[in-house]
Amino acid sequence: MPTWILVVFAALAVIPSARADGIAEKATLCASCHGENGVPVDPKIPVIWGQNAGYLYVELRDFKRGARASEMMAPMVADMPRDEMMALAEYFSKKPWPNLGRKPADAATAERAQAVANSAQCSQCHLAGFLGASLVPRVSDQGFDYLLATLEAFRSGARANNVWMTDLMKAYSDEDMKALATYLAGL
Ligand code: HEC
Ligand code: HEC
Structure with missing residues (x-):
């Protein structure tokens, strides 16, 4: 050759x-x-x-x-x-999800978050353990500050790339969102 x-x-x-x-x-x-x-x-x-x-x-x-x-x-x-x-x-x-070392939410917060999650049927899209798949994000064990900020941004329309999430968040109070962010961050 x-x-x-x-x-x-x-x-x-x-x-x-x-x-x-x-x-x-x-x-x-x-x-x-x-x-x-x-x-x-x-x-x-x-x-x-x-x-x-x-x-x-x-x-x-x-x-x-x-x-x-x-x-x-x-x-x-x-x-x-x-x-x-x-x-x-x-x-x-393909990288491993990092260990953020966060603690689970306390029982009262978890209960409130689960009530919201059930009423909004979050797991229909975010699936078991809030791990998501494909175009739907994993939201479990994501950072609390980020989660709260982005849920608020959906609600106010500042994050305008998903109408469904915006419509959904409009139904919830600040306290509901705080409970959701605390709960998800601790999953
Ligand atoms: C109809 C399907 C659907 C339902 C129901 C739903 N989501 Fe989502 N969610 C999505 C999709 C799709 C995205 C990604 C939007 C985008 O492309 O930016 C998203 C984005 C998010 C994000 C942003 C994640 C990130 O990394 O920025 C959070 C947090 C979230 N959802 C939480 C929830 C919670 C909590 C509930 C229930 C209260 C819920 N979602 C219900 C489909 C859904
Ligand atoms: C200067 C800091 C900075 C750098 C550098 C940076 N990012 Fe980001 N990134 C951010 C911030 C802040 C956000 C959240 C934005 C928001 O929600 O307002 C973000 C959000 C994201 C998101 C959305 C995640 C989610 O859960 O919704 C992706 C994907 C992303 N960045 C990928 C990248 C990639 C790939 C690079 C390198 C090419 C990069 N970023 C470089 C600061 C940065």
């Missing part, structure tokens, strides 16, 4: 890993906020390690479109092509 063919083969063999390295490199930028080990550097920043890939992709797309407004995330995705968003979504979904 002529040597040039061997050289081409060798080059082809490195392409997939080079691409993977490229994504890992991009991901280091994300780590400055979402955490080196998956634990976000600020409680208002969500966990993305181990989150469902379909959901991660949809959020990146919505930040880019402006359907979900975020001063921090918009510049991250402004020039990001679709295949890179998909690769990042895939990459982070």
Whole structure:
């Protein structure tokens, strides 16, 4: 076999890993906020390690479109092509969900949250254990501050990328939302 063919083969063999390295490199930028080990550097920043890939992709797309407004995330995705968003979504979904070491909600809070969850049928979409699947996010063991902020943002319409969540949250009080966020963060 002529040597040039061997050289081409060798080059082809490195392409997939080079691409993977490229994504890992991009991901280091994300780590400055979402955490080196998956634990976000600020409680208002969500966990993305181990989150469902379909959901991660949809959020990146919505930040880019402006359907979900975020001063921090918009510049991250402004020039990001679709295949890179998909690769990042895939990459982070394969990481293990970090151990945030949170305690379960107390009995009274859990009871209130479960009453809300039952009336709203959260588990119809978020499934058992609030682990979600595909385009529906895992919300169990997500950070309390982030959960509360994002539920409030749905209710006020500040987070406008899911009409269903907005309509649903309008039915609930601040206390209900606090109970939900406390309960979910401790699951
Ligand atoms: C400067 C800090 C910062 C950096 C860097 C950053 N993020 Fe974020 N990210 C945030 C904040 C803050 C939010 C929450 C936005 C909101 O809800 O207002 C967020 C939200 C997200 C979400 C939505 C998660 C959910 O549960 O809804 C995804 C997905 C995400 N970021 C992915 C990434 C990726 C991929 C990168 C790297 C390309 C990245 N982020 C870099 C701060 C950052
Ligand atoms: C009809 C299906 C459905 C029901 C019922 C539902 N959700 Fe959701 N929820 C979704 C989808 C889909 C998203 C993702 C929206 C998006 O694309 O940003 C979401 C997003 C969320 C988020 C944001 C997660 C994140 O990482 O930013 C939270 C928190 C949440 N839901 C909690 C709840 C709770 C609590 C209930 C019950 C009170 C509930 N949901 C009921 C479908 C549903």
